[in-house]
Amino acid sequence: xxxxxxxxDIGRRRAWAIWVTALSVYVLAVFHRxxxxxxxxxxxxxxxxxxxxxxxxxxxxxxxxxxxxxxxGVLLDRFGSRALLLxxxxxxxxxxxxxxxxxxxxxxxxxxxxxxxxxxxxxxxxIRLVALWFLVRQVPVVTQLTGQVGQLGAVVAxxxxxxxLQALGWTAAFGLASSIGVVLLVxxxxxxxxxxxxxxxxxxxxxxxxxxxxxxxxxxxxxRLGLWSHFxxxxxxxxxxxxxxxxxxxxxxxxxxxxAGGLLTAxxxxxLVVGLVLGHLVSRHPFYRSWLVVGIVTAIAASWAVxxxxxxxxxxxxLVVMVLVTATGGPASMVGFDLARSFTAVSAVGRTNGxxxxxxxxxxxxxxxxVGLVLDLRSGGTATYSLADFKVALSVQYLxxxxxxxxxxxxxxxxxxxxxxxxxxxxxxxxxGQPWTPDAARDRDExxxxxxxx
Numbered sequence: 001x002x003x004x005x006x007x008x009d010i011g012r013r014r015a016w017a018i019w020v021t022a023l024s025v026y027v028l029a030v031f032h033r034x035x036x037x038x039x040x041x042x043x044x045x046x047x048x049x050x051x052x053x054x055x056x057x058x059x060x061x062x063x064x065x066x067x068x069x070x071x072x073g074v075l076l077d078r079f080g081s082r083a084l085l086l087x088x089x090x091x092x093x094x095x096x097x098x099x100x101x102x103x104x105x106x107x108x109x110x111x112x113x114x115x116x117x118x119x120x121x122x123x124x125x126x127i128r129l130v131a132l133w134f135l136v137r138q139v140p141v142v143t144q145l146t147g148q149v150g151q152l153g154a155v156v157a158x159x160x161x162x163x164x165l166q167a168l169g170w171t172a173a174f175g176l177a178s179s180i181g182v183v184l185l186v187x188x189x190x191x192x193x194x195x196x197x198x199x200x201x202x203x204x205x206x207x208x209x210x211x212x213x214x215x216x217x218x219x220x221x222x223x224r225l226g227l228w229s230h231f232x233x234x235x236x237x238x239x240x241x242x243x244x245x246x247x248x249x250x251x252x253x254x255x256x257x258x259x260a261g262g263l264l265t266a267x268x269x270x271x272l273v274v275g276l277v278l279g280h281l282v283s284r285h286p287f288y289r290s291w292l293v294v295g296i297v298t299a300i301a302a303s304w305a306v307x308x309x310x311x312x313x314x315x316x317x318x319l320v321v322m323v324l325v326t327a328t329g330g331p332a333s334m335v336g337f338d339l340a341r342s343f344t345a346v347s348a349v350g351r352t353n354g355x356x357x358x359x360x361x362x363x364x365x366x367x368x369x370x371v372g373l374v375l376d377l378r379s380g381g382t383a384t385y386s387l388a389d390f391k392v393a394l395s396v397q398y399l400x401x402x403x404x405x406x407x408x409x410x411x412x413x414x415x416x417x418x419x420x421x422x423x424x425x426x427x428x429x430x431x432x433g434q435p436w437t438p439d440a441a442r443d444r445d446e447x448x449x450x451x452x453x454x
Contacts, residue, residue, distance in 0.1 A: 006196055006197055008193075008196040009196070010133060010134060010135055010196055011133070011134045011135045011138050014133075014196075015133035015134055015196070017191055018129060018133055018191060018192050018193060019126070019129060019130065019133065019134075019142065019146075021184075021187050021188060021191045021192055022081065022085060022125065022126045022129050022188070022192055023126060023145075023146060023149060023150065024184055024187065025085050025088065025089060025122055025126070025184050025188065026122050026123055026126050026146065026150040026153070027149070027150050027152050027153040027156075028089075028092065028153060028180055028181060028184060029088065029092060029118070029119045029122040029123070029150075029153065030150050030151060030152070030153025030154055030157070031153035031154070031156050031157045031161075031177065032092050032095075032096055032115050032118075032119060032153075032177070033061065033065075033115070033116075033119055033153070033242065034153060034154040034157035034241055034242055035157045035161060035174070035177070036054075036057055036058060036112075036242065036243060037154070037157060037241050037242050037243060037245065037246050037264065038157065038159075038161055038162040038165070038246055038261060038264075039161065039165060039170075040054055040243060040246065040247060041246075041247065041250075042165055042170065043057070043108075046103065046170060047103070047104075047105040047108055048105070049105060050376060051372045051375045051376050051379075051385070052372045052373060052376045053105065054243070054372065055243060055368050055369055055371065055372030055373075056109065056369075056372075057108070057109065057112050058242050058243045058365070058368045059365045059368055059369045059372075060109055060112055060113050060116065061112045061113065061115060061116035061119070062116065062361050062362075062364050062365035062368065063116070063365055064113050064116035064117050064120065065116045065117075065119055065120045065361050066120075066357075066358050066361040066362050066365060068116075068117060068120035068121075069120060069124070069354040069355065069357045069358045069361075070214070070351070070354045070355060070358065071354075072084065072120050072121050072124060072350075072354055073124060073350040073351040073352070073353060073354025073355065074214070074350070074351055074354070075121075075350075076121075076124055076125060076128055076350030076351075076354070077347065077348065077349075077350035077351055080128075080194035080195070081125035081126070081128050081129045081192065081194055082188065082192045082193065082194050084121040084122075084125045085121065085122060085125050085126075085188050085192060086185060086188055086189070087118070087121055088118040088119065088120070088121030088122045088125070089118065089181045089184055089185050089188065090118070090181075090185070091114055091115070091117050091118030091121075092114075092115050092118035092119060092178075092181055093118075093178050093179075093181030093182065093185075094114060094178075095111045095112065095113075095114030095115035095116075095117075095118060096111070096115055096174055096177055096178035096181070097174075097175060097178040098110075098111040098114070099111035099112060099115070099174055100170070100171050100172075100173075100174035100175040100177075100178060101171055101175070123146075123150070123357065124350060124353045124354055124357055126146055126150075127143065127146065127337055127349070127353050128349055128350050128353065129192070129194075130142050130143055130146060131341065131346050131349050132194070132195050132196065132197075132346060133195075133196060136435050136437060137283065137435060139338070139341070139435075140279050140282045140283040140338050140435075141276070141279035141280065141283060143279070143334050143337055143338055144275040144276065144278060144279030144282070144331055144334050145275065145276070145279070146334075147271075147275065147330060147331065147333070147334040148268075148271045148272045148274075148275030148276075148330065148331055148334075149272065151267075151268040151271050151272075151330060152268060154241050154264065154267070154268050155264075155265050155268045155269075159258075159261040159262065159264075159265055161173065161177075162257065162261055164176070213348065213351065214351060217344075217348060217351045217352050217355060218355060220343050220344070220352075220418070221343075221411050221414035221415040221417075221418045222339060222340055222342060222343025222344065222415045222418065222419075223340050223343065223344070223352050223355050223356065224407075224411045224414075225290060225336075225339050225340070225408065225411040225412055225414075225415045226336040226337060226338075226339040226340030226352070226355075226356040226359075227336065227340075227355055227356045227358065227359040228336075228359060228404055228407035228408045228411055229289075229290060229293045229332075229333070229335055229336035229339055229359075229408055230333045230336030230337070230356050230357065230359035230360040231336075231359030231360055231362065231363045231400070231404045231407070232293065232297050232359075232363070232400070232401060232403075232404025232405055232407070232408060233293050233296060233297055233300075233329045233330075233332035233333040233335070233336070233360070233404075234329055234330065234332075234333035234359070234360030234361075234363065234364065235329075235360055235363035235364040235367050235397075235400055236300055236304070236326050236329050236367075236397055236401075237267070237271075237326050237327055237329045237330045238360065238361070238364040239364055239367045239368050239371065239397075240267075240323075240326055241264060241267065242364070242368070243368050243371075243372075244368065244371050244372075244390075244393075244394065245260075245263075245264060245323075246260050246261070246264065247385070247390075248390045248394065249263060249319070251385055251390070252313075252385065252386070252387045252389075252390035252391075253313045253314065253319060253387065254313050254387075255316075255319075263319070263320065263323050264323075266320075266323065266324065266327075267323055267324065267326070267327035268327075270324045270327045270328070271327050271328070271330045271331055274327070274328050274330075274331045275330070275331040275334070278292065278331045278332065278334075278335070279331075279334075282335055282338055283435065284433055285433060286338075286342065286430040286433070286434070286435055286436065287427065287430040287431045289335050289338060289339055290335075290339060290408055290409075290412045292332070292335060293332050293335050293336075293408060294405055294408055294409070296328050296329060296332040297329070297332070297401055297404065297405060298405075299325050299328070300325050300326055300328065300329055300401070301397075301398065301401045303321055303322040303325040303326065304322060304326070304394070304397065306318060306321075306322065307319065307322045308391045308394065308395060312387070313387060333360050336356050336359065336360075337353055337356055337357075339415075340352050340353065340355075340356050341437055342426075342430070342435075342436055342437055343415065343418070343419075343437075343438070344437070344438065345437075345438045346437075363400045363404070366400070367396060367397060367400055370393075370396045371393045371394060371396060372393075374389075374392060374393035374396060375389055375390070375393045378392060378393070423436075423438075
């Protein structure tokens, strides 16, 4: 089969317009995902729950998100990004609207689960558009921009949402948030296209072939290197911004709500800068990407050690450093997708990215739940936590940092051996600072290159 007919330029104005539209959906998804970060204390009063039940909101949402990643990856390779972005918007809009009006804890849990299902469809859809619409030399930077600009949703979910909850009330604040999805539905319908080629790159896979394909994706050490890189670098920032950072800063460290919200906002500004720097480093030094991840994770763990071991509340400069270093894990987690891309044809990128995306969110949901469990055990279920309670609870992060680093180093060795066996010369290309993927034509930045096949 010959190369598909190219209908549009790659990496030009149309590509950027599609990316901006899809990125707007991701910003909204991050907002919905992060909204409990500042609404958590209000939610405990509204639904009459403690720390474990509050953590269950986030855990359930992340369980749904992580559990859907592989099915979503299959659907993505079958139906394309546009269909899944529309489906995700419908689910998130409906779920957030229900969350705005309910006062029942079980109904609120169901609403957050629906939001998680819609959220699960968004990020991997945007990343697939990046892989198809941009030249390979552009992909690392655009991938970083996707992950980091998307965190603007967390900014809106910090101080502005806190203000809206206080000024407008729970129902009006979350109801207004749900209405944004309607506007973006129209934008996606009008502007987003799956591929610059006459064939969209989607696949029709029978069940038997699908099973073989998923086994091949999972069996590829590059996929698991990407998964563990995502696992070890993402969860600390996610847990901090989604649930426990705000209570830790306000109730534990004694900061004012405004200052705590400002620190959460600063995290997003920081990741935008770091994301650009890291994207440049990844594109210039592809062979050392996993070492960048390990170095960043080591710095995050060290910054937390200073805060957790500090006698009493940590000074504000120490907290600022810890918050910013923790935020660097967001850009580091994007490296996982770039690592997996070096082992994956574009036609299978949906399935591969779905597997990779499971990593960080699995670590996040386990960490969020364990922190809540430890807090409740230490406080006797009183929902009043001391700084010592927070320090013990947040120490569970070291379990996941340790496991993740060991696995990254393990699969780095396996991934290099895989390339040396099946693609001689690939590691030499990356050592020289050049990108490499199985789609050789696209690696040469030929606009007519085939999207590739598994």
